[in-house]
Amino acid sequence: MFSLRLCSKKPFASLTSLSSPSGLINRQNLIRARHLQPIESKCLFRRCYAQLPKKPISKPNLSAVEQAKQQAKVAAANVGSKHYDIAERLLIYHAGTGRITFLAMVKVTTLFLGAFFTFVVVPGYIKAEKPEWETVGVALCGLIPLIFVAYTTSPFVTHIYIHLPPAARTSRPVLERFIHSALPPSTELTLTTMSAIAKPRYSTMQAGHLRPSNRRFGIVNYVRDAEDAMAENETRKWYNLRAMSKFGVQEVRPQKKKVKGKKSKDLTEAWIWDALKDKIEKRAVVDSGKAA
Incomplete structure (x- = not known):
């Protein structure tokens, strides 16, 4: 903008004085003209080498095959890079938080139940000299649920x-x-x-x-x-x-449709x-x- 304003002015328009006769040049105007000459040359230099703003070059629409080739080239170039858009x-x-939590609680509960019958109830029956079949039945009450849960839930x-x-x-x-x-x-x-x-x-x-x-x-x-x-x-x-x-x-x-404005976890x-x-x-x- 600065160069355009300077160039719009006429540096030699004020050489002739209105009070002086026609054709005579005022001494003060000559001094001013000497200072304006380099400015005028700069304006001409800027005009000659000025460039118009570049317009974006519109690229032709690529076919699907060409886009795939370009993506393959980018993938091959980024193989050695340490930055990736997707995790390794x-x-x-995911089976679901509810299923996993319920199954974990069942496993822990049957484990404590088996430990209680095996290490607390069975020794009490033995100490009280109960019949053997009763002692074995109490021990099975603690072991059978543990074995059944472990067999059915391990996979x-x-x-x-x-x-x-x-x-x-x-x-x-x-x-x-x-x-x-x-x-x-x-x-x-x-x-x-x-x-x-x-x-x-x-x-x-x-x-x-x-x-x-x-x-x-x-x-x-x-x-x-x-x-x-x-x-x-x-x-x-x-x-x-x-x-x-x-x-x-x-x-x-299948999950329910996402509500607008609500982030999905x-x-x-x-x-x-x-x-x-x-x-x-x-x-x-x-x-x-x-x-x-």
């Missing part, structure tokens, strides 16, 4: 996590394409169950080692390859629990488990066809 481990299944899966490779963590579209098309059987999964004292147990395996099944009256609907479980047991010490090979993944009810990527479950079932059908 994603929660893809219950509370959480399922998927471990993503770096190439699938760059953006959301890349993750969706990886899950729906390029999900390899070597993708690692971590299934969480509960021990007899309601402590979490983690079982890490490949997705290709999991297949559907129907055992324990429908409680177990997924089993792990026996060879894979045996290989994991060889790496464990003798005092550690054996690797889990039977799992029960319950169906989760659910961080489960359930669509990944749905896609993975379909792939496991299709793989089982193909394997059974080959075996037949």
